Amino acid sequence: MTNNAAQKNSNGRTGVQDPAAVNRNHSETPESKGSRMRYVVILMVLLVVVAILVITGIVPRLRASRALAAETNALAAPTVLVIQPKPGAPSQEIVLPGNIEAFVDSPIFARTNGYLKRWYFDIGSHVKQGQLLAEIESPEIDHELSQALADLGTAQANEHLSEITANRFSDLIKQDAVSQQDTDNAVNDLAARRTAVKSAQANVDRLRQLVAFEKVFAPFDGVVTARNTDIGQLIDSGAAGGQARSLFQMAAINRLRVFISVPQIYSQAATPGLTADLMFAEFPGRRFPGKLVRTSRAIDPVSRTLNVEVDVDNTKGELFPGAYAEVHLKLKDGLRSTLVVPVSALLFRREGLRIAVAKGDNTAELLPITLGRDFGDVAEVTTGLTGEERVITNPPDSIIDGEQLNVQVENQQATKAAGRAGGK
Structure with missing residues (x-):
């Protein structure tokens, strides 16, 4: 039974193979x-x-x-050009714009009212101190002076009479011929008469001074730069509340003042006694020597500059007040070497001046900087850069920190030219 069961297959058939x-x-x-x-x-x-x-x-x-x-x-990513800033050569000279002013520049006013009788000098005339410039006709003042002289004569006559009377009473009182009261009255009357004479004399002196003011004299040696009146014009001195108008404008031009604004970074080196050379467009190739004589000793909070005065000799009269000059100021100590970058690399942002640099992973970084001298196409950077950065010369206005960049190296000839410009 057991062997027969073991020979059965899964379909119930026995273990006997199929012949097919x-x-x-x-x-x-x-x-x-x-x-x-x-x-x-x-x-x-x-x-x-x-x-x-x-x-x-x-x-x-x-x-x-x-x-x-x-x-x-x-x-x-924006494509940018980068350069490595080059150091500018240390310099003992800075070049700044200057404004030329006369050593003395003053309007000439009348001191009395009247009509212009005559003028003697026109614009461009050289005059000496004390020379007569113009005459003013004042008939009212002349008449007042005549009356004042007459009043002075009357006062002097009264004084003389009072003096005689007082002396007489002084002699008579010694003889008990007059009373002490009459003598005192005579003496006091003399004192009053003398005071009246002094008052009349003061009035005469005042009117004589006004008459003297009818002649206008030059207060200093110089040149007449403007004439604002003519013969017959009404002259108002402004003494009566009117609006005075200058008759002439005079300038002393034998020596000129040149005012320049020195950047704060150079303010400590700009000291009195330094020499300067002035160059003018109308005198190509010529240099006019000057000397720094004083500074304002205060930095302008708006422009961050120091106001400096340079005096220059103008005995020949070649230079004119009001002109523009290029001032080459020679500083006492050599300036430290600075870095020079193209001005196209500067970014003027709300938070201040910035320069964009490309980091090693070609991302942007904005660095705060401080500018020195401006040479036109290039400018000095005094703080903010080490010289190892890759400065972007054409940064987009919208560039931000961390922005990915497509970096290309700019022709280094521009950088070399910038370095030469910084060493001027």
């Missing part, structure tokens, strides 16, 4: 087995070919996709 199956197994020949192997080999070859085709198509596509993405990112 036995016949099929015996019918598989070596040729059929070889054919099956060929099919397997062909299938494997096809699979390998397909795999190669897939790999050779996908990998380049992935590479191309990555390259396209990198190119897209590169195109999205």
Whole structure:
């Protein structure tokens, strides 16, 4: 029983083999087995070919996709040019604009009212101190002076009479011929008469001074730069509350003042006694020597500059007040070496002056700086840079910290030229 059960298969049949199956197994020949192997080999070859085709198509596509993405990112980043700032040569000279002013420049007013009778000098005339410039006709003052002289004469006559009377009473009182009261009255009357004479004399002196003011004299040696009146014009001295107007404008030009604004960074080196050379467009190639005589000793809080006066000799009268000059101020001590960058690299932001630099990972960084001299195309940077930075010469207005950049190195000839400019 046990052996019969073990010989049964899963479908309930006994372990006796099927004759048809036995016949099929015996019918598989070596040729059929070889054919099956060929099919397997062909299938494997096809699979390998397909795999190669897939790999050779996908990998380049992935590479191309990555390259396209990198190119897209590169195109999205702004392209900037960078240079390394070069040090400018230390200099003992700074060049600043200057305004020329006369050593003395003064309007000439009338001191009395009247009409202009005559003028003697026109614009451009050289005059000496005390020379008569103009005459004013004042008939009212002349008449007042005549009356004052007459009043003075009357006062003097009364004084003389009072003096005689007082002396007489003084002699008579010694003889008890007059009373003490009458004598005192005579003496007091003399004192009053003398006071009246002094008052009349003061009035005469005042009117004589006004008459003297009818002649206008030059207060100093100089040149008449303006004439604001003419013959017959009404002259108002402003004494009665009117609006006075100057008759002439005079300037002393034998020596001129030149005012320049020295940047704060050089203020400690700008001391009295320094020499300066002045250059003018109308005198190409010529230098006029000057000397720094004084400073304001205060920094202007708006411009951050020190007001400095340079005096220059103008005995020949070649230079004119009001002109513009290029002042080459020679400082006492040599200036420290500074860095020079193109002015196109400067960024004027709300928070202050900035320069954009490209860091090692080609991202932007904005650095605060302090400017020194301005040479036009290039400018000095006194603080904020070490000289190792890659300064962006064409920063976009919208550039920000950390922005990715496409960095290109600019032609270094521009930097070399900047360095030469800084060493002028």
